[in-house]
Amino acid sequence: MRWFLTFLGVLFGVTVFLFLDYSLPSKQTVRITNTYNRLTEIGANSIFYAAADTGTIQNAQGQRDVRFIDTVRPNGKPYVYRNEDTGWIWPPYFKYDSSNLHAKATDLKSSSAAPEWVSITSYGWRVSWLSIYPNAIAVRPVAGPDVRPFNWPAVIILLVMGLFLFMIWRMWNQFRERSIDPALRSADETWDRIDARADAARDRAAGRVGRWWRGLRGR
Template structure:
């Protein structure tokens, strides 16, 4: 039973970590090498794309902006550029056209690189055709710039505070309501056991007396 309990909490922690890792903003220092507008057929992985009503298309096939970039170590990355509207995640992004223009202006070559801090959310997975969604682009001094994720720190701190308060409320509720109820149940069972033991002792006394009476009759000599 202990392994089942730890397995449950491990699975729950994995789901929460995956949800936060996908949803919270991340910032990459990259060099943009190109932009494009591609026709995309949204299939079984539609959960990783924006809703159709956010964009201009109402079908599962629509035009999507893409931004192609390169990390300082030469590794490539591709981002989609879609509006999120009022849906989830709550980035309220409605400036995909303006962001695409910014990306085009920041296109550079290896000989004359222009480094940008590209904020996004989501994952890149080639097997499932998943792209992170670009949220903002900001030019930086170079590839070694250090950025502190203040927004993530605030959000995680707030979530930790909420979990702490929920735990305190639960502990107080258990101390004031559940534990006394369990103690009452335990005392009730103890009283039932005590009465059962007393009844068993009385029954033993009655049967013992009856058995002794019968034994006394068997031991009397016949006339």
């Protein structure tokens, strides 16, 4: 049983880590090389795209016109973002300005000969073989490729979540001290009384049987 509980604990921890890693905002310093729209096949990976009711039209073939932002990292590796409104779905970024973000990203395009570096805030993962792209939330210029803006949004969200979990833990402890622990103590005391009565009844029964047996032998 212990190994099973350990497995459940590890599985829960990994699930929470992956959930937070996908949902929390991240910042990358990159150089924008291209911005464009593309008809994209939405199939089994639809969970990693915005809902259809956020303003994006999807045709009968399951294709959707999605905005993309091509970038290059300081180490020369490419990194591609999608640019979709999120609406009210999870994660709750309430993004409705993908057109404005597309225009801003287009204005910040640069070449390797005259690079202009930007910090893009996004959430999600980039998985090439599943055609999964992080969703860009904001973009702003930075001084150079070595600039790494501090990720205040993720820190604030984690602090709020930690405070919320601490409050739940405190409420649970108070509920346990006021309700569960007294009930358990009362149940233990009741069980002890029942056990004591059973022992006394057993002793009385044994005494009666002993007296009956001694009386029978004395005849």
